Amino acid sequence: MKHPPSPWTFIPTLYFAEGIPNVLIGTVSVIFYKKLGIDNDQITAWTSFLYLPWVIKMFWGPLVDIYSTKRTWILVTQFAMFCCLSLVALSLQLQNFFFISLAALTLGAFISATYDIATDGFYMLALNAEQQAFFVGIRSLFYRLAVLFGSGFLVVLAGRLETSLNNIPLSWTISIGFSAVIFIILFIFHRLILPLPTSDIPSQLESGNIPFWEVIRTYFQQEKIGAIIAFILLYRLGEAMLLKIASLFLLEKIEKGGLGISTEEFGWIYGTFGVLSLIIGGILGGILISRYGLKKCLLPMALALNLPDIFYVYMAYTKPSLQLVYPLVALEQFGYGFGFTAFSVYLMYICRGEYKTSHYAISTGLMALGLMLPGAISGAIQKAVGYPLFFVLVCFLTIPGMISLFFIPLQAEANLPKI
Incomplete structure (x- = not known):
């Protein structure tokens, strides 16, 4: 009988994937909009409203339980995040980049909030109580490493490209595009490695219950x-x-x-x-x-x-x-x-x-x-x-x-x- 993979093979990557969109949408967007010439009041107003999905995610949380498995939700949202980040990266080459990129980031915020729900649910289904207690610090560490990757590495990369290419929009297109590539790699990896917990089945709850x-x-x-x-x-x-x-x-x-x-x-x-x-x-x-x-x-x-x-x-x-x-x-x-x-x-x-x-x-x-x-x-x-x-x-x-x-x-x- 085939043993399920060790949590070490998927918990770090699941929570690394959880942190990247959060830092890109909440922090890095402020930076690239500033570098692309958007006014401070426009930046703070619109990027602040990108937090809205995390404010209201409790309202559609039950849908993640009722429709399909947590594993499927994880894979679908990771692929969707690849599409969103690719759109953000490409939009920076357009004249009306602000509207298009902001729309893509808004969609990405809803996808990210849904991914958070599915990942936390999968964590409780795929790990036993002892493993859950042990890996709580590990998942937090890799989430924070994702923040470090997004606000540190990706911003430094964009800064060096700005200097070498002398083209700010292209620099940020490459930097954000790199994060999109990471998501398609994570999607393929998790498609192959994520276990299939027997308890990961759609809930049969009536909406009234x-x-x-x-x-x-x-x-x-x-x-x-x-x-x-x-x-x-x-x-x-x-x-x-x-x-x-x-x-x-x-x-x-x-x-x-x-x-x-x-x-x-x-x-x-x-x-x-x-x-x-x-x-x-x-x-x-x-x-x-x-x-x-x-x-x-x-x-x-x-x-x-x-x-x-x-x-x-x-x-x-x-x-x-x-x-x-x-x-x-x-x-x-x-x-x-x-x-x-x-x-x-x-x-x-x-x-x-x-x-x-x-x-x-x-x-x-x-x-x-x-x-x-x-x-x-x-x-x-x-x-x-x-x-x-x-x-x-x-x-x-x-x-x-x-x-x-x-x-x-x-x-x-x-x-x-x-x-």
């Missing part, structure tokens, strides 16, 4: 639900405003108030050293929460998330040397990774009981909403007040999230998820 409204009702009947929702939406308010503008500020020409960093330098500063710092911060945050508990760590971690935003105020006013930009961005990203860990653990902490998986999907949807709305207006605000005052405003906007910490329910440390 899906407890969707019961899930919603029980979520919003939690103790202090108003404080919880305020916390989810406000904890990263400052960071949500900063997220896209930080990249634009680093790339903006000096005469327009930015630092004038090249695409390749950005790939190293923000996409490589910044992401590595974020990963290290996240790992350290997980270790400290495991040791001391979330209740003791939440306030210090919130401070670590928010206080480094002042580095951007300093950079906007002083225009420091490149050598100083590296550590300042790395420290800000370290604080973000460190503080975000506490946020992630709290989202798991509030999701208990019969519908904990669905409740977690609602929480992560609200989390995405908390990024989407501030990000959508950040460009217009920055354009109105300039970079220095915008970053000062970001610092003030961290205060509501800090205040929300004192109102959320946080008691039973024994119920905290293990990191």
